[in-house]
Amino acid sequence: MVALFEKVLSCACIFFIILVITGGSGCLSSGSQEAINETVLNFLTSFNEGEFETALSYYEGTDFVVPATLNLKFKNKGIPAGSIQQITLNNITVEDKVAYVTADCNVSIFEREKVVGSVQKQVYLRTQKIGSQWLVTKVDFDTPISQSDMDSVNVTVPSTQIDPLVDNTTLIGGVSIAILLVGFVINKKKQAGCSAVSSVDISNAVPVESSALAQFIKIMPPAQCASGQIVEVDVWVKNFYQHPYENLIIIATFPASVKVKKATLSFGNIDPGESVKQTWKLTPNVPGWAAIEEPTAVFKFGGTRYSGQLDQAWLNVQ
Structure with a gap:
């Protein structure tokens, strides 16, 4: 009996060592x-x-x-x-x-x-x-x-x-990005004749990286434009997924040298496979390079609200 117990104990030890x-x-x-x-x-x-x-x-x-x-x-x-x-x-x-x-x-x-x-x-x-x-x-x-x-x-x-x-x-730095974006006020228009400052609430939105947004959102300024004349900047959104983007909004900050009548572009709901275009109508008044800064997208997808900032776009004003 003792010998049998010793054999069982020995086998158990060997099995344990193998596991370790x-x-x-x-x-x-x-x-x-x-x-x-x-x-x-x-x-x-x-x-x-x-x-x-x-x-x-x-x-x-x-x-x-x-x-x-x-x-x-x-x-x-x-x-x-x-x-x-x-x-x-x-x-x-x-x-x-x-x-x-x-x-x-x-x-x-x-x-x-x-x-x-x-x-x-x-x-x-x-x-x-x-x-x-x-x-x-x-x-x-x-x-x-x-x-x-x-x-x-x-x-x-x-x-x-x-x-x-x-x-x-x-997400490395995700918390910092969220803090920076909370309560972020867009479109700091200072020129005379502008409407009230536009803003968008992203306090409850999940941050999305700009590289991800750039896969389905494209800002397309013209190669060049004339000072003092209206220029159109198209913004395209393509839905590659099988669920809609809901209440998608894009808003940006424009310099004082660029007049914009409506800074907020509302795309509404974008169905799967659909491409939607909205256009900023701008009037640049100073020759040179003018930046469309802090373009920010806010939308709902799959029941969750998201927001993120795209890279700035440039106007070549002649």
């Missing part, structure tokens, strides 16, 4: 490796099939905020949707709940919509175990992601669909 070694050594268990491989392959395959929203369901991070961003960044790196013919995963390493993967992709080269060759391209991915699942949290096309970059994505996986317009990650 495999759990703390940074090596992936076969189950984790399969889950990581599945996540990366599903992410890349969904993108390649043009299912950008599905691809984003395997992703949490700051590289891609809306489906259009995902499509654009891959395309700019010579990997348009439909071009990946083969994916090979290698160099899988893990640090705690973060794993790094290199995807070797055989990518077709197109000329006039015909395949004329192929090239090997690498996509470097960082994945993280969030809750019970592994998600892609960073993508790089140029260099492997450093294993010293161990910033974990702080995400609580909800039971409902994740809103793609907002990163559930820890």
